[in-house]
Amino acid sequence: MGKPLRVGIIGCGAIIAQYLANFRRLDQIHLVAVADLDPARARAVAEGYDGVRAVSVDELLAADDVDLVLNLTIPAAHAEVALRAIAAGKSVYGEKPLAATTGEARQVLDAARAAGVTVGCAPDTVLGTGIQTARKAIDDGLIGKPISATATMVTPGHERWHPNPDFYYQPGGGPLLDMGPYYVSALVTLLGPVVSVMGAASHTRNQRTIGSGPRKGQLVPVDIDSHVTGVLVHASGALSTLFMSFDAVQSKSPNIEIHGENGSLVVPDPNHFDGNVQLFGLGADSWETLPVSAGYVDSGRGFGIADLAATPAGSEPRAGGLLAYHVLEVMESVLESARSGAAVPIHSTAARPDAVELGCLAVQEISS
Template identity: 85%
Template sequence: MGKPLRVGIIGCGAIIAQYLKNFRRLDDIDLVAVADLDPARAQAVADSYDGVRAVTVDELLAADDVELVLNLTIPAAHAPIALRAIAAGKSVYGEKPLAATTAEARQVLDAAREAGVVVGCAPDTVLGTGIQTARKAIDDGLIGAPISATATMVTPGHERWHPNPDFYYQPGGGPLLDMGPYYVSALVTLLGPVVSVIGAASHTRDTRTIGSGPREGEVIPVTIDSHVTGVLVHASGALSTLVMSFDAVKTKSANIEIHGSAGSLVVPDPNHFDGDVQLFTLGADSWQTLPISAGYIDSGRGFGIADLAATPAGVEPRAGGQLAFHALEVMESVLASAHSGSAVSIESTVARPALVELTALAAPLAEVQGISS
């Protein structure tokens, strides 16, 4: 207690830059080691960050000064790396999803419980001022009793900009499993756990053409559903409609809207940490933008680890493994329903994470803008 959480990172791909930038701002995080299958990538990170050493994966897992492993590997490796870290007696925080399947995710949670360590998981965007201000508005009764929500993510496909988009169109990919964790985690944070789902999905093209990078013009196969719609039934009785697409071109719909008996909320993009929350109340003439009232101010990737570090022993972190597992089961079940044509009950549940009081957890981002990440 009172000491920084000592963290080691496995996986030094592109996403690590965002974590490094924010770790420099967080006094509760002490980054001590990094590892990657490509030793040069790990060394490049170590060279850019004072006090960090580049090691092998085995060395990192055996290191006495690593208390938590930040798992930034590809989704297929999330569970294997997490299980190795847990076996070494270390807590784990991973990028989304928690694992490639709920079966693997359950192994991770069971192993952590037996070992007495903590599991956290992205997205921690739900801890920012955008989602949390919306959460407080709901808790304060500004929209009355919540009735429904819509969550919409539309893009013509990541192959237009990503130089190596293959995994988006293979099993474990697709718009729902790629972007759904942000939206489902936000919906559960706002409206509580889900008890059943029904889904529908389509597969419009068998190939995609890479639009940028050294492989530009290369045709890749598509083996997954590229447009998914689901209806989520929350334990509260609220109904959420989810639309995730790699097929459609554009939308004017808000990323998330919440509708209640006394008003409606426009909620900012759950892939971001901030953004305006707008409220329209029954009988009003126009939308009003709510003042920021909850969440970590000026936050970013890695704040979920700082939140975990500040969570009392025995209490589930807000960006915890239970929420990540529940979101993964919801998404898997939407896809299963789409293929079976029948509603699917959700076996897991999770407590609605506690509100984040309006908090300046770290130094302002502007103070580290000039530091290389």
């Protein structure tokens, strides 16, 4: 108690920079070691962060001074790395998704439960002021009983900017599995767990042309549906509609919109931590921007780990494994429904995470 959570990172790709920037200002976290299949990348990170050593994956997993492993490997390796960390007695926090499939994700959760360690998972964007202010507006009854929501993510495709976009168009990729964790996590945080889904999907092109980098002009095969629509039935009775596309060009629709008996909310981009929340109340003449009223101020990637560190022993973290598993099952089931043409029940559930009061993460008593 009273000591920072000692963290080791496996995977030193591009996303690590955002975590490192926030770790430097989070008193709940003490970064001690980094590892990567490319030792040079791990050494580069260690050289730029005082007190951090570059080690092999095996050395990091065996280290006595690592309490939690931050898993920043590719999605296909998420379960393997998490299971190795758990077997070594470490808690785990992973980038989204929790695993490539719900079957693998279940193995991770079961292993963690047996070992008595904690599992957390991105996205932690839901802990920021954007989603949390919207949640408080719903909890305070500003829109009455929630009826429905829409969640929209439109881009003409990551190949326009990503130098190696192949993964996005292979099984395990696609707009829903890539960006859906942000949107579905936000919807569950706002409206509660999902009990069944229906889905439909399509794709417009069998090949994509890389638009940047050394492979510019090369063709990438498309082996997945690149446009997905889903309807989520929440346990509360609210209905959410997902619109996730790598095919369409642009949208003027809000990223997320929530409709209730007495008003509607525009919710900011769930891939960000902040943003304006707008309310149009019954009988109003225009949209009103609500004051920031909840969530971690000035937050960013890694705040979910600091929140986990401050979570009482035995309690589920807000950005926890149960929520990540539920979100993954929802997404898998939307794609299953798209293939079968039938509604698919959701077997898992996840309690709506505790609300985050407005404030900054300060030094707290830490359990590791």
